Structures are given as C-alpha cells and as structure tokens.
Amino acid sequence: MKPYVICHMCTSIDGRILANRWPKLAGKKSPGDLFESTADSFRIPAWLVGTTTMREFAGRNARLEARRRRIERTDHLADTRARSFAIGADAKGVLRFQKPDVDGDHVVLLVSGRVSNDYLAHLQEAGVSYLFCGKDRVDVKVALDKIRRLLGIRRLMLEGGGTFNGELLHAGLVDEISQVVAPVVDGGRKITTIFDIPGEPPRKAAALLRLQSNRRLPGGAIWLRYRVARRSGAR
Numbered sequence: 001m002k003p004y005v006i007c008h009m010c011t012s013i014d015g016r017i018l019a020n021r022w023p024k025l026a027g028k029k030s031p032g033d034l035f036e037s038t039a040d041s042f043r044i045p046a047w048l049v050g051t052t053t054m055r056e057f058a059g060r061n062a063r064l065e066a067r068r069r070r071i072e073r074t075d076h077l078a079d080t081r082a083r084s085f086a087i088g089a090d091a092k093g094v095l096r097f098q099k100p101d102v103d104g105d106h107v108v109l110l111v112s113g114r115v116s117n118d119y120l121a122h123l124q125e126a127g128v129s130y131l132f133c134g135k136d137r138v139d140v141k142v143a144l145d146k147i148r149r150l151l152g153i154r155r156l157m158l159e160g161g162g163t164f165n166g167e168l169l170h171a172g173l174v175d176e177i178s179q180v181v182a183p184v185v186d187g188g189r190k191i192t193t194i195f196d197i198p199g200e201p202p203r204k205a206a207a208l209l210r211l212q213s214n215r216r217l218p219g220g221a222i223w224l225r226y227r228v229a230r231r232s233g234a235r
C-alpha cells in the first residue's frame with residue numbers, strides 16, 4: 001500500500017536545485033515563489049522530504065537533554081486529528097524540532113532503530129509524531145506503506161532534495177514528476193540535481209517519462225508535468 005507520489009521541484013535548465021545560487025528572475029519573481037504557487041495548486045496537504053531539506057524547517061541544533069527514560073520503540077502519533085502533514089526522514093535522530101508543526105502542517109519524522117531514547121523523548125515532548133521505518137536506515141517502501149495506512153494519506157508531494165528523490169525514484173515509488181524549470185543555467189558540476197540516486201550511478205537512465213502538460217509561468221519559467229511510464233535504472 002502506498003500513496004500516489006508526485007515529486008514537485010524547481011530546477012535550473014540543467015536540473016540543479018540549489019535555488020539560492022540563482023539570481024531573481026524577470027519581473028522579480030523568485031524560484032521559491034514559483035515553487036510554492038505551483039505546489040499549492042495541487043491542494044495536497046502532505047509533503048515529504050529528506051533530512052537535509054527537513055533541517056531547514058527544524059529548530060537550531062541544540063544538544064539533547066539526558067532523560068534516562070525508557071521509551072517504547074513503536075510508532076508514535078502525537079496528533080490524531082492532524083489533517084495536513086510535514087514529513088521528513090531522520091534515520092539518525094539529528095533534527096531538533098521544538099514545535100509540532102511547520103506553518104500548521106503536523107511534523108512526522110521517519111526514524112530508524114538507530115535513534116536514541118533521549119531523542120524519542122525529545123520528540124514526544126515537542127509534540128512531534130514519528131514512525132519507525134527500518135533497522136538502521138529509512139526503508140522508503142516501509143515509510144510509504146506507513147504513511148498510507150497510519151496517516152491515511154492517499155496523495156503525497158515529494159519535495160526534495162535530490163538524494164531523497166533519487167532513492168524514491170530508484171525504488172519505483174514516484175508516480176508523477178512536476179518540474180518548474182527556471183531560465184537559469186547553474187553549471188556547477190557537483191551541485192545537487194533533482195534526482196541524485198545514492199550509490200554507484202545506474203548503468204541506464206533511471207526512468208522513462210510521459211509528458212502530461214507544459215505551461216509558461218511568470219519570469220520565463222516553464223512548468224512540466226510527467227507521468228513515470230517505466231523505471232529502468234539497472235545498476
């Protein structure tokens with residue numbers, strides 16, 4: 001069981017995603033505005049990101065208090081009435097949310113067996129939910145199954161970064177790609193791209209897509225939507 005997954009990202013024309021390296025677009029539009037307005041148009045109240053991206057929404061990296069409490073190592077749903085969700089991977093327990101929401105979206109962290117009891121106690125005190133998704137890493141198949149079954153999410157926005165997107169694409173879990181292409185060439189050889197599959201590069205292209213729509217946006221950007229027709233990506 002899994003939700004329908006739409007990977008929504010804003011890229012340069014060479015597929016890179018670190019928009020803070022780019023200038024303002026014509027008409028003073030920022031790539032961030034274009035990303036947000038197109039994302040909102042889906043009206044899907046649940047988004048999922050990797051640890052590095054989620055860190056941008058978490059509190060400052062405070063030290064964990066030693067609580068010496070034994071905590072059941074089971075899934076924890078802190079807000080069963082939540083209707084919108086900010087979901088992030090945190091296999092090692094490095095994020096420090098001090099509050100249970102990001103702009104009203106309830107925070108749910110995907111953790112692994114590596115996280116400490118002190119970390120779980122911290123999340124419970126902050127009112128944050130967590131789901132165990134693997135022994136020492138986040139198994140993305142397990143994660144999507146739990147997101148569908150335990151949170152009741154049928155449609156999900158996958159919103160970066162490139163490493164986490166790459167993992168989900170490679171696992172065959174992405175159904176659609178929504179790409180806002182800003183009229184910028186980044187050109188940085190090692191700069192993160194929309195899909196950076198972890199590990200050895202796949203021997204073949206990772207997926208074949210079918211174009212669904214294309215639209216001009218303000219600032220000279222283009223919005224492309226694709227269905228994932230077939231995943232290849234043999235290592």
Ligand SMILES: NC(=O)c1ccc[n+]([C@@H]2O[C@H](COP(=O)([O-])OP(=O)(O)OC[C@H]3O[C@@H](n4cnc5c(N)ncnc54)[C@H](OP(=O)(O)O)[C@@H]3O)[C@@H](O)[C@H]2O)c1
Pocket residue numbers: 008009010011016017018019035049050051052053054056089090091092137138139140159160161162163164165167192196198
């Ligand atoms: N332009 C856009 O539309 C857009 C959108 C989103 C983000 N971004 C940018 O993208 C950048 C971050 O991208 P990123 O690729 O470096 O990081 P990321 O994909 O956000 O996070 C990657 C990290 O997630 C952790 N992780 C946990 N479980 C994982 C799993 N199963 N598979 C893969 N990773 C897993 C890993 O850290 P551990 O190994 O330490 O656990 C990994 O290093 C940020 O600068 C952000 O601003 C841009």
